[in-house]
Amino acid sequence: MSALAIYATLLTLPGLSQIVADLLAIAQGAGLSATAWTLGSPTRTWIEIVARALDAWGLVPSQAVKGFFLDLATDPGDAGDLTPDQTPRAGWLSALGLSWYGVQRGGQTYAAPTVTVKNTGTSPITFKPYQITAERNSVGSDGGSVTYRNTPDATKYTNVDGSITISAGASVVLPFQADRIGSDASAIVNAITVIVTQSYGPLSATASTAATGLDREAADAYRARCRVAAAGLAPGGPANAYVIAATTAKDGAALQRYDGSGPVGITTVYVSPSSATGVVTVYYSGPSGAVDATDVSSATANTWGVPLGVITDPRGIVPDTVTLAPTASDANTHTSGGASATDQAIAVTWSARIRAKDVPGGATAGTYTSGGAPPANVAALFTQAASALGVWLPSLGPSAKDPDVSGNGVVYTRDIEETIKGAVTGLYNVSASTPSSSTTAVPLGYVPIAGTISGTLVVV
Amino acid sequence: MGYFHDILTGRRPWRVPGTTIPIIPPRFLGENASKLLGAVGTVFDARAAQIRDGRAAAIPYAGWPGSPERACWADGTPIECEPNALPIHSTDRGIKLYATEPLLSQRIRLANWRQLHAQRGTAFGEIEHVRPYFADFAAAGGAYPTIRIVFQDNAGTPGATWHTIDPAGVRSVHTQRPSNWIWDAHPELRTRWWAIIHLPPGWTTYSATLWDSGALWDSGFLWDGIPAAVLADLWSMFYDWKGAHSWFGGLIVTALQPTDDLPEFPGTHPFDPASSNTTNANGSTNLPTFNWWTDRYLSGPLLGDPTRPYWATFYNMSNSY
Numbered sequence: 001m002s003a004l005a006i007y008a009t010l011l012t013l014p015g016l017s018q019i020v021a022d023l024l025a026i027a028q029g030a031g032l033s034a035t036a037w038t039l040g041s042p043t044r045t046w047i048e049i050v051a052r053a054l055d056a057w058g059l060v061p062s063q064a065v066k067g068f069f070l071d072l073a074t075d076p077g078d079a080g081d082l083t084p085d086q087t088p089r090a091g092w093l094s095a096l097g098l099s100w101y102g103v104q105r106g107g108q109t110y111a112a113p114t115v116t117v118k119n120t121g122t123s124p125i126t127f128k129p130y131q132i133t134a135e136r137n138s139v140g141s142d143g144g145s146v147t148y149r150n151t152p153d154a155t156k157y158t159n160v161d162g163s164i165t166i167s168a169g170a171s172v173v174l175p176f177q178a179d180r181i182g183s184d185a186s187a188i189v190n191a192i193t194v195i196v197t198q199s200y201g202p203l204s205a206t207a208s209t210a211a212t213g214l215d216r217e218a219a220d221a222y223r224a225r226c227r228v229a230a231a232g233l234a235p236g237g238p239a240n241a242y243v244i245a246a247t248t249a250k251d252g253a254a255l256q257r258y259d260g261s262g263p264v265g266i267t268t269v270y271v272s273p274s275s276a277t278g279v280v281t282v283y284y285s286g287p288s289g290a291v292d293a294t295d296v297s298s299a300t301a302n303t304w305g306v307p308l309g310v311i312t313d314p315r316g317i318v319p320d321t322v323t324l325a326p327t328a329s330d331a332n333t334h335t336s337g338g339a340s341a342t343d344q345a346i347a348v349t350w351s352a353r354i355r356a357k358d359v360p361g362g363a364t365a366g367t368y369t370s371g372g373a374p375p376a377n378v379a380a381l382f383t384q385a386a387s388a389l390g391v392w393l394p395s396l397g398p399s400a401k402d403p404d405v406s407g408n409g410v411v412y413t414r415d416i417e418e419t420i421k422g423a424v425t426g427l428y429n430v431s432a433s434t435p436s437s438s439t440t441a442v443p444l445g446y447v448p449i450a451g452t453i454s455g456t457l458v459v460v
Numbered sequence: 461m462g463y464f465h466d467i468l469t470g471r472r473p474w475r476v477p478g479t480t481i482p483i484i485p486p487r488f489l490g491e492n493a494s495k496l497l498g499a500v501g502t503v504f505d506a507r508a509a510q511i512r513d514g515r516a517a518a519i520p521y522a523g524w525p526g527s528p529e530r531a532c533w534a535d536g537t538p539i540e541c542e543p544n545a546l547p548i549h550s551t552d553r554g555i556k557l558y559a560t561e562p563l564l565s566q567r568i569r570l571a572n573w574r575q576l577h578a579q580r581g582t583a584f585g586e587i588e589h590v591r592p593y594f595a596d597f598a599a600a601g602g603a604y605p606t607i608r609i610v611f612q613d614n615a616g617t618p619g620a621t622w623h624t625i626d627p628a629g630v631r632s633v634h635t636q637r638p639s640n641w642i643w644d645a646h647p648e649l650r651t652r653w654w655a656i657i658h659l660p661p662g663w664t665t666y667s668a669t670l671w672d673s674g675a676l677w678d679s680g681f682l683w684d685g686i687p688a689a690v691l692a693d694l695w696s697m698f699y700d701w702k703g704a705h706s707w708f709g710g711l712i713v714t715a716l717q718p719t720d721d722l723p724e725f726p727g728t729h730p731f732d733p734a735s736s737n738t739t740n741a742n743g744s745t746n747l748p749t750f751n752w753w754t755d756r757y758l759s760g761p762l763l764g765d766p767t768r769p770y771w772a773t774f775y776n777m778s779n780s781y
Contacts, residue, residue, distance in 0.1 A: 019503060026499035032492060034499075043496065050500050054507065061511045068518035070552045230554050230573060236581015237703040240554070276649035276707040276780035319581065322705040 014058075019051040067092035070223045075105070078219045088216050093223075098252065101226040106217030106254040106263060111178040111185040113148065113211035115192050118204050119166040125201035126165040129157060134176055134205055135194040140184045148176035148185070148192060171206060178213055185213045212262055217254065221267070225254075232315060239271040241317040242282055242338075246299035250315045255302055257294045258309030258332065264295045268397025268447070270341070272325075272407055280318075281325040281407065282338025283398035285447035287391070289343040293331070300330045300337035308332055326445070341398035344442055345451030346411060348389060349434035350420055353458045354381070358426025363459045370455040378457060381424050386453040388423030389416065393448040400442040407444030413437065420455075462505025468497035517541040520549045521571035525564070525599045546570065556700055558693035562596040581703030583609040583623035583653070584631055589701040590694060591625065594660060603627045603660040606718050608731060611653035612639045618647040622733035626718075627660065634733035642737070643709065644753035649780055654709040655698045656731045656772075658717055659686075686713065691775045710777035722746055723771060730771065744769055753779050 014022065024047065027034035037044040063082060066072035073096045074081035077088030094105045115134050119125045129152040136146040153175050157164045166172050176192070178185030192208035225248055231240030232248070246266045249255045254263040265286035272281035284291050284299055301308035303324070305316020318324070323336045330337040356363050361377040368374040370382035399409035413435050421430040434454075442448050466472035470489045475482055484497070512533075522538035523530035531539040541549070546566055550557045553573035557566050569576060569592050579585025587607045594604050604627045612620050619637030626632070643652070664686055695711040702708055716722070716730040725746045728735055737749045743762045745751060751767040755774070768774050 022503050022506070023499050026502050027496055030495040030498055032495050032499075046496075050503075054503065058507065061514070065511065065514040065518070069548055071548065227552060227554055230577035231580065233574065233578040234580035234582075234585070234703075236579070236585060237705055238580045238701070239704040241581075242704060271704050273704060274702075274707045274780070275705050276652045278651045278705045280704045319703060319705065322703075 016051055016055040019054050020047060023047050023051060063092070067096060070096065070226055074219065077216070093219060097222060097226045101229040101252075103222070103226045103229045103248060103252045104254075105222045106214065108181045108216045109212075109214040109262070110181050111148075111187060111211035111213035112151070113176055113187055113192060113209045114173050115148070115150075115176050115205050115209075116171050116173050116207040117150075117166065117195065118171040118206045119168055119201065120204050121202040122168050123201065124165050124167050125203065126159070126163050127197075127200045128161070128163045129153075131197065131200065132174075132203065133179075133196040134192050134208075135196050136185070136187050136191050137193045138191065140180065142184075146185050146187075147179045147196065149179055151175045151177045166203075176208075178211070180213075182213050182215045185211075187211050214262065232317060234317070235319065237280070237317055237319045237322060239273060242271045242280065242303060243269045245303040245315050245317050246282075246284055246338075248315075249302065249311070250313050255298060256310050258298045258301060258311050259294055260310045261294070264298050265291050266295050266299055268395065269338075270398035270403065270407060270444075273405065278322045279325050280322060281444070283341040283407075283445050283447075284338055285341045285394060285398050287394055289341070289394045289447050289449040291340045293340075296327075296338065296340050297330055297332040300324070300327075300333045300335060303337070304333060304335045306333045306335060339445070341445055341447035343449045344446040346393060346416075346440055346448050347434055347451035347453070348416055348420075348432055349454045350385070350417070350430060350432045351456040351458070352420065352424075352427045352430040353460055354424070354426050354428070356459050359459060365459050368457045368459065370453070374457075378459070381427075381457060382453075382455045385420045385423045385427075385455055386450065388419050389453055390450040392419045393450050396442075396448055398447045399444060400448050403444075409442045410439040411435075411442055411448050412439055462502060462508070464504035464508065465498050465501030468501035468504075469494045513542070517545045517548075520546060521567035540567065556696075558593075558696060560687065560690045560693045561593055561697075564596040564599060565592040565594075568592040568595055576701070580701050581706075583611075584625065586655070586698050586701045587623065587625045590655075590657075590697045591629075593694060593697065594663065597660060597663055602662055604629070605660045605663070606658040608656040608658075608733070609653055610641045610656065610731075610733070612641050612643065612647055612650070614647045614650040618642075620733075624733065636733060640733075640735060640737050640747050642750050643748045644779065645750060646779075646781070649707070651705055652707040652709045652780060653702075654712060656712045656714070657694065658730070659713060659715050661715075661717065664715075686773065691773070695776050707778070707780045709779065711775040712772050713775065714772040716771055722769075 024034045059082065073093040075089065075091035075093045076083040076086050078093065081091065083091060088108065090105065097103045097105060117132070130149050132150040134148045138146070140146045156172065156174055159165060164172065187208065187210060189210045190208055192205050195203040195205050197203070225244070228240045228244045229248065231238050232244040234241050246269045247255055247264065256262065257264050266284045267287055268285050270283040284296060286295070297308065298311060301311050302314045304318055305314045307314060324338055325336065327337040327339050329335070356365055359377055359381065363375060363378055368378050374382070393411070396411060399407050400411045401409050403409035413432050416432050417430045421427050463472070467474045468484065470484060474484060516539055519540050522532065522540040533539055543563060546557060549570045553570055554577065555569050555573050569589070576585065576589055579588055587609060590607060591604060598604050606624065606626050609623045610620055612618050617637055618639045619635050620639040620641035621633065621635045624632045691711065691713065698711060699708045714730055718729055718732070720730060722728050722730055724740045724744065725738055728738060728746050735747060738746045739749065743765065751757070755766060755768055757763050757765050757767055
C-alpha cells in the first residue's frame with residue numbers, strides 16, 4: 001500500500017454503522033448486555049443519537065486534515081470535494097497552494113471576441129453596452145446556445161449618453177464577452193454569425209475574431225506547478241527552475257503570453273541535466289505537442305528575467321555565465337533560449353478483445369476495425385482509444401521517457417497498450433503491432449504525438 | 461483510560477465553569493450508566509486519537525532528538541508524522557528520499573525544504589543537502605563530516621575554488637591560484653565540480669587499509685568498506701541538488717580527517733585547499749595533477765599503475781568526455 005493510501009485510510013473515519021457497532025461492542029465488553037438492546041429502546045436510541053452526532057462531526061476534522069496535503073486537498077468543483085456548494089471556486093487546495101508554495105490556481109475566464117456588427121436597415125441604429133446579444137453558430141457542450149454580450153469601450157460608445165450609433169449600411173467592430181464562463185464559449189474566427197437582438201433595428205454579424213475562454217486549471221496540473229515552485233527559489237538554476245519559469249509567473253499565477261493572448265500553452269519541459277561548459281538545453285511542449293513562437297518567447301523572457309509585453313515582472317532564474325540552447329538568439333528577448341519541441345507522430349496499430357456485454361448498448365460478436373464501418377457504439381470505442389493516445393503521448397513531453405545524457409528518450413509500446421486498455425472499460429488482451437518494437441525512439445528536441453491510430457476489436 | 465472516557469464516567473472532574481456543579485449528575489454515574497457513558501467516551505477517545513494522528517501527519521519533524529526544543533505530546537512521543545507519511549511530504553516539497561538515508565535525515569531535510577531549495581545549485585547548497593545524512597550519527601554523539609566541493613575555473617591562470625563546511629557547520633571558501641585541482645588538460649570544461657567527504661571518525665568500519673583488499677575491493681554491496689548503496693545515495697544527493705548548467709565530476713570519500721597527515725606525503729593533509737601539488741617517489745600525487753581523470757596511467761613509466769590515491773574512494777567519476 002502506498003504511503004498515500006495508508007494516509008487516506010487514516011483519514012477515512014468510521015461511518016455511522018461502524019460507530020454504532022463500536023459503541024455496542026465496547027458497552028458489551030464492559031459488561032452491559034448491549035447486543036440485546038432493541039432498536040427504539042431509550043438506551044439504544046441514545047447510542048444512535050451519539051453515533052449520528054459523531055458521524056456528522058467527523059467530516060469536519062477529516063476535511064481539515066486533508067487540507068494540509070496537496071494530493072488530498074480539493075477546491076469546490078474538484079472530484080472528491082465534499083463542500084455542499086460545488087460551484088468551482090477557490091477552497092482548501094487553492095489556499096494550500098498559495099500559502100505554502102506561492103502558486104495561484106488558474107481560474108476560469110470569459111471568451112472576449114470582437115464582432116463586426118452591420119446595420120442592415122435603412123435608418124441609424126443606436127444602442128448601449130450590454131444591449132446586444134450575439135450567438136455562436138454552434139451549440140455548447142450542454143446543447144444550449146452560446147451567446148455573447150457587447151461590452152463597454154469608450155472609444156466606440158462615444159455618444160453623450162454612452163451609446164453608439166451605426167449609420168444605415170455601416171459596420172462597426174465592437175468588443176463582446178461570452179455569457180458563460182470557460183472554454184465552452186471559445187470561438188474560432190467568424191464563428192459568431194447571429195445578432196440575436198433586433199429590437200434596436202436590423203443588425204447582422206459579418207465577422208468575428210477568435211476568442212478563448214479558459215476552464216479552471218486542472219487540479220493535478222495545479223498540484224504539479226506547486227511541486228516545482230520551490231525550485232524557483234534557487235539561485236543556482238536547477239532543472240526544475242527552468243520548468244517553473246516556463247509555466248509560472250513571478251507572482252505565482254500562470255505565465256501569460258507576452259502578447260496578452262492568455263496563459264502560455266507549455267505544460268512539459270525538457271531540461272538537459274548536466275553541462276561541463278555552462279550550457280542548458282531546453283525544449284517546450286504543450287497538451288497537443290509543439291508550442292508556438294509566442295509561448296517560447298514568453299518562457300524565455302520569464303526564464304532570463306527580461307520584461308516582454310505583458311510580462312512586466314519576470315522571474316529570471318539563469319545564473320551568471322550560463323547560456324541556453326538551442327536558440328542562439330530569441331527574436332523577441334534577444335537572448336539565448338530554448339525552443340519548441342518538434343512533433344513526432346507515432347502511428348499505432350492495435351488489437352484487443354472485449355465482451356459484447358461490455359460494449360455500451362451491446363454488440364454483435366465479431367471483428368471490427370476502425371477503418372471499416374463499425375456500429376456507432378463500437379466506433380465510439382475506437383474514438384476513445386485514439387483520443388486517449390492523443391492526450392497521453394504529448395503529455396510525455398520532449399524526449400518522452402528515460403532520456404539519456406544527450407536527451408534521447410523513448411516511448412514504450414507496453415505503455416501504449418496500457419493507455420488503450422485504460423481508455424475503454426472492459427478491454428483486454430490489448431496488443432500493438434505498430435510500433436513493432438518494444439520502444440520507439442524520441443530524439444532530443446522531439447515530442448511524441450499520436451499519428452495514424454488503427455484498431456481492431458474482437459467482440460466476443 | 462482516555463480523556464473523554466474519564467470525563468463521561470466521572471473520573472475526571474467536569475464541572476459547570478466557575479462552579480462546583482458537576483455537568484454529569486451523580487445519578488448518571490451508576491454502574492450501568494457509567495459503563496454506557498464509558499463506551500461513548502472510549503469511542504470519542506479513539507476518534508480523537510485518529511484526528512491527532514491525522515494532524516501530526518502534516519508535520520515531518522518535531523525537532524532534534526533529546527533537545528528541549530523537541531515538540532512532544534504529553535506522553536513524550538514526538539509531534540511528527542509516522543514514517544509512512546514522509547513520502548507524501550517528499551512529493552509535495554520536492555525533497556527526494558534516498559533508500560539508505562536515515563530517518564532523521566529525511567525529517568530534517570523535509571523540514572528545511574525551503575532553505576534547501578533556496579540554495580539549490582550552489583556549492584554550499586549541495587553540501588547542505590548532503591550533510592543531514594549524518595545527523596543520526598551526530599545525534600548519537602558522533603560528529604558531522606567535513607564536506608568540500610572543488611572546481612577549477614578557466615581564467616588566464618586557472619585557479620581551484622574550494623567550498624568547505626566543517627563538522628561544526630562553519631563555511632569557508634578558498635581559491636588557490638595557480639590551481640591545485642588539475643583534473644586533466646581541459647580547463648575549458650569549467651563547470652565541472654567534485655565533492656569530497658571526510659567521513660566522521662567511527663561512522664563506518666571504513667579504513668584506508670581496505671583499498672583493494674581482497675574480496676572487499678569494489679565487490680558487491682561493499683565498496684572499499686562502505687556499502688555501495690550508501691555511496692550511490694550520497695552521490696545522488698549531490699547530483700540531485702546541482703544546477704542544470706554544471707557537471708558533477710564524481711564523489712570522493714576518505715576516512716582521513718582534514719588534519720591527518722597523508723601516509724606518503726609527510727606534512728601534507730588530504731584534500732587541503734591550500735596545499736600545493738606534490739608528487740612522491742612512486743609517482744602518486746596528493747592532489748590531481750593532470751592524472752586523476754583516469755584511474756590507471758595509460759602511458760609512461762607508471763603504465764597500468766593506479767593514478768588515484770589509495771586513501772580515498774572515488775565513486776562514479778565522470779569527466780564529461
